[in-house]
Amino acid sequence: MASDSPSRLPASRFKTLEQFILERQDHIPVATGGFSRLLRDLSIAAKVVNSYIRRAGLLDVLGDSGEVNVQGEVQQQLDAIAHAEFVEALRLGGESCLIVSEEADEIIPVAPSSGRGGRYIVLLDPLDGSSNIDVNVSVGTIFSVYHLPEGQQPTVDAALQPGSAQIAAGYVIYGSSTMLVYTAGDGVNGFTLDPAVGEFLLSHPNITTPSNGRFYSIDEGNSAAFEDGLERYLRWMEYEQAKPSTYKTRYIGSFITDFHRNLLKGGVYMYPATAVYPDGKLRLMYEANPMAFIAEQAGGQASDGHRRILDIQPSALHERTALYIGSPAMVQRAEAFLRGDADAGKLP
Numbered sequence: 163m164a165s166d167s168p169s170r171l172p173a174s175r176f177k178t179l180e181q182f183i184l185e186r187q188d189h190i191p192v193a194t195g196g197f198s199r200l201l202r203d204l205s206i207a208a209k210v211v212n213s214y215i216r217r218a219g220l221l222d223v224l225g226d227s228g229e230v231n232v233q234g235e236v237q238q239q240l241d242a243i244a245h246a247e248f249v250e251a252l253r254l255g256g257e258s259c260l261i262v263s264e265e266a267d268e269i270i271p272v273a274p275s276s277g278r279g280g281r282y283i284v285l286l287d288p289l290d291g292s293s294n295i296d297v298n299v300s301v302g303t304i305f306s307v308y309h310l311p312e313g314q315q316p317t318v319d320a321a322l323q324p325g326s327a328q329i330a331a332g333y334v335i336y337g338s339s340t341m342l343v344y345t346a347g348d349g350v351n352g353f354t355l356d357p358a359v360g361e362f363l364l365s366h367p368n369i370t371t372p373s374n375g376r377f378y379s380i381d382e383g384n385s386a387a388f389e390d391g392l393e394r395y396l397r398w399m400e401y402e403q404a405k406p407s408t409y410k411t412r413y414i415g416s417f418i419t420d421f422h423r424n425l426l427k428g429g430v431y432m433y434p435a436t437a438v439y440p441d442g443k444l445r446l447m448y449e450a451n452p453m454a455f456i457a458e459q460a461g462g463q464a465s466d467g468h469r470r471i472l473d474i475q476p477s478a479l480h481e482r483t484a485l486y487i488g489s490p491a492m493v494q495r496a497e498a499f500l501r502g503d504a505d506a507g508k509l510p
């Protein structure tokens with residue numbers, strides 16, 4: 163059917179990530195020009211990593227790299243590629259002074275470029291869930307941003323700040339579409355990559371998470387080591403499952419993917435202490451903290467089962483934590499079961 167005006171490309175109808183950040187810059191104190199450039203650098207690396215992932219089966223990038231990272235986990239080739247791309251983009255951008263990555267044992271200092279020193283500390287999980295990559299399951303990048311504290315040098319101590327000191331956090335999900343979701347402490351916004359024009363476009367403004375949800379995400383293969391309270395919580399949800407429209411298990415084994423679904427639809431992701439990982443599997447500083455910041459900004463909660471994730475003072479770059487994150491009512495119920503509250507099942 164003929165139309166009066168030519169149809170417009172989606173890109174011309176949506177705000178780009180860059181336009182959005184520049185507009186915000188005038189309103190929020192953290193969003194200086196340097197911060198805007200830092201996010202631009204992260205988004206550039208995300209687009210490069212996205213291009214590898216989209217063609218992963220065609221390029222020679224699948225399978226492990228033959229290396230074991232500091233976590234004692236087998237590194238995938240794409241872990242190493244994503245790490246290199248993010249580090250390089252941050253180095254070239256010149257806004258960061260220090261990088262911490264899941265794929266590097268030590269801190270990565272960034273030399274000042276053109277005599278100008280960066281002010282930001284960036285912590286990264288360059289490619290989370292990468293054990294899924296060979297089977298075409300969604301994976302993601304997680305980032306967390308801090309200021310270099312006034313008067314401090316960019317050392318390990320400067321990086322060991324509690325999550326509550328983050329000035330920004332975000333993730334990129336390389337899914338059926340590629341999205342960048344971030345917060346700078348003034349709400350959560352999501353941008354979808356338009357592959358035709360190569361821009362992240364504002365598609366999910368002001369994301370808020372449902373206060374309660376249907377989905378619970380946990381690897382029940384580890385249940386032999388679960389504490390009693392968690393066992394009771396799971397059995398309670400199974401019992402409730404018998405009623406119409408109640409709980410459903412959804413576990414992909416790719417944290418960002420499970421988190422993203424639960425953020426939008428309502429749910430809780432849980433990775434407790436297990437026999438193999440007695441402190442929990444996920445890393446506090448570049449997995450739990452950034453996602454906790456996003457969850458809280460969207461109206462959700464994040465806990466290690468007993469205390470708020472963002473209040474934990476880290477003592478090591480790669481330390482692990484148990485994690486319960488998502489809809490506030492579900493996180494609170496998990497905590498109540500873990501405390502052994504008799505009325506945990508009766509909470510709203």
Ligand code: AHM
Binds near residue numbers: 293415443
């Ligand atoms: P990774 O950072 O080495 O990829 O490990 C984190 C991943 C999460 O994405 C995922 O939720 C979890 O490990 C899955 O672990 P498991 O296979 O033990 O259920």
Ligand code: MG
Binds near residue numbers: 289
């Ligand atoms: Mg990870």
